[in-house]
Amino acid sequence: MPLVRISLAQGKSAVVKQHISDAVHQALVKTFNVPADDRFQVISEHPAGDFICAPEYLGIRHTGDAVFIQIVCNEGRSLEMKQALYRHIADGIAERAGISRADVIINLLETKKENWSFGNGIAQYALPGATVPGQTPAPVPQ
Structure with a gap:
């Protein structure tokens, strides 16, 4: 964004x-x-x-x-x-x-991608597995 x-x-x-x-x-x-x-x-x-x-x-x-x-x-x-x-x-x-x-x-x-919120008070790109167009997805915790 x-x-x-x-x-x-x-x-x-x-x-x-x-x-x-x-x-x-x-x-x-x-x-x-x-x-x-x-x-x-x-x-x-x-x-x-x-x-x-x-x-x-x-x-x-x-x-x-x-x-x-x-x-x-x-x-x-x-x-x-x-x-x-x-x-x-x-x-x-x-x-x-x-x-x-x-x-x-x-x-x-x-x-950094975690510095965005698109609404609802959530950092959507910081969620596990979240993707940003043109960038590598966030790692999913094991």
Whole structure:
């Protein structure tokens, strides 16, 4: 279960926000093997004064269209998978929402699978024999 936080300056249309949301989710499905129905996202808009992005960093120019994407997910993906995820997100947002790839800023936070509860106060992935898509099942106690 990735938990995705998408932050952007106020003023984007509902259609643009949906395109961003869809691009992120489709990239997760394609590169991280996330099930299609595993979609948990929060989209936040911020007044211009509360959304701060360096105009240039690491030789990359940013505009007022910058989008911050933070993804919390289970640990264990390879560097190649992460690089593919970033590329697919940036490409998808550029294609669907018309926002420059340079304005797509992504932060990935990895956590252990037992740090999730999908409801009912239970750590479902910590149960014996539980499986996480793309990862090894938890050992069953003998």
